[in-house]
Amino acid sequence: DTAVSQTPKYLVTQMGNDKSIKCEQNLGHDTMYWYKQDSKKFLKIMFSYNNKELIINETVPNRFSPKSPDKAHLNLHINSLELGDSAVYFCASSLTWDQPQHFGDGTRLSIL
């Protein structure tokens, strides 16, 4: 079983639409993260939740809203999608926030 799983794997949509990406981890970890990897492969953290509580919120447009219904799930909702949102979005988790992070397989978002 995949330890950190994301759905969908691919997301192709039009500018202006709203979309969600889901993430689930079965590792029993307390901390979950969202990262964005741009076309130049640069990885940058967006958000982090610890036990359902937001602990990192980088300078991300407020069109991006994470939600953690429980500590095993962290979803990302994006409103009014823009061309610049095209990227691969990775979910990750760690036992606690100072332990190694393990990544999911990513969601490739393409905006037409």
Next chain:
Amino acid sequence: GENVEQHPSTLSVQEGDSAVIKCTYSDSASNYFPWYKQELGKRPQLIIDIRSNVGEKKDQRIAVTLNKTAKHFSLHITETQPEDSAVYFCAAERAGGTSYGKLTFGQGTILTVHP
């Protein structure tokens, strides 16, 4: 905030040779330094990490060294194989403080191992 510089951006070696990738960081309070390998179209995978209380760590063909004074750390891969070809990322974090797991990544190194 933390800034991590990674060099080289591309590295091409012959099978069996060694490969070295270097990173420098700016925040002297950073104390956790992982390395990730990302194959094409796949997720970043943790391959080795080091904390600031040690200077070197080895795991089979890979090793990481840390120089806290100079604020740089390096990944060493010996006896490279074609399956080592991937993008390698270094990262730094001030673990245990108020950074709350915020990893700052380097720009990545594309390693190509020629058979």
